[in-house]
Amino acid sequence: MTTVLACPVCGGGLVMNTAAAVCASAHSFDRARSGYLNLLLSNKRQSAEPGDSPAMMASRRAFLQGGFYDGMADAANATVGEIVAGRSGSRAKGPTHVADLGCGEGYFTGRLSRALASAEPLGPVTYGVDISRPGTRMATAYSTDVHWIVASLHRSPFLPASLDVALSIFAPIDAADVRRVLRDDGALVTVTPGPDHLDALRIIIYTSVKPHPKTPTLMADDTYFEHTASTRVCYPIHIDSPVQIMNLLAMTPYYWHISRATKKAIEELSTLSLTVDVQINVFRPKARA
Numbered sequence: 001m002t003t004v005l006a007c008p009v010c011g012g013g014l015v016m017n018t019a020a021a022v023c024a025s026a027h028s029f030d031r032a033r034s035g036y037l038n039l040l041l042s043n044k045r046q047s048a049e050p051g052d053s054p055a056m057m058a059s060r061r062a063f064l065q066g067g068f069y070d071g072m073a074d075a076a077n078a079t080v081g082e083i084v085a086g087r088s089g090s091r092a093k094g095p096t097h098v099a100d101l102g103c104g105e106g107y108f109t110g111r112l113s114r115a116l117a118s119a120e121p122l123g124p125v126t127y128g129v130d131i132s133r134p135g136t137r138m139a140t141a142y143s144t145d146v147h148w149i150v151a152s153l154h155r156s157p158f159l160p161a162s163l164d165v166a167l168s169i170f171a172p173i174d175a176a177d178v179r180r181v182l183r184d185d186g187a188l189v190t191v192t193p194g195p196d197h198l199d200a201l202r203i204i205i206y207t208s209v210k211p212h213p214k215t216p217t218l219m220a221d222d223t224y225f226e227h228t229a230s231t232r233v234c235y236p237i238h239i240d241s242p243v244q245i246m247n248l249l250a251m252t253p254y255y256w257h258i259s260r261a262t263k264k265a266i267e268e269l270s271t272l273s274l275t276v277d278v279q280i281n282v283f284r285p286k287a288r289a
């Protein structure tokens, strides 16, 4: 199986077989029984189990499976699909490699893989990468076609200049590292909150709601990338389940900062109508310094 995965010890290419991934220097990484590959070296872990907890991943999964974010995910997948379709003619040999960086419990990556496969029969090689081992283990349930990888996003597990498209949905981005692993003619696609994202929830949380910044930090920092396209996706959703309202709250950064009284007020809601508002941005790599 041809991949563009890199050995976390020596940086050499990894060859995948059913049980493990092995580099030319015989560094070997066993595949977990559920199918993911752990390329996070234990000495690079900052805690015993870094990343989001199983409980957070479970809330996230339940909310996403409610379909509330499908509209924005489909728009992001269409953007990636157009880039991949535009590249297939220009690639003389070999498949296209697409990675979802910060894939969490895998919902978006699974949809991406299916969308790309239906657009092109052979399909690109798709990777889902996250530092959370519980999340990546959950993600394996969505697809056996995706390479699910536990790894750091500050040293992402790919060969230099090997990825055609990197996708980041609501995930932190290490621009220097993404630039390192992207091909010079590749693209980075990001999905970030727009100014009205989850407005009704933020109104409850803050007396005066601060809009999300319109300019993601990546756009402000043009060291590695040039911002080439932006699409705003904005639509209303209606949540009529208290459990799903709490699942949504648990997915947001607000969860950790609200008072007990505010949390209780949200717990008592039976329905919530709010706006999904995101920016889908395309960045092209600048020439390497």
Ligand SMILES: [Zn+2]
Binding pocket: 007, 008, 009, 010, 011, 012, 023, 024, 025, 026, 027
């Ligand atoms: Zn190695």
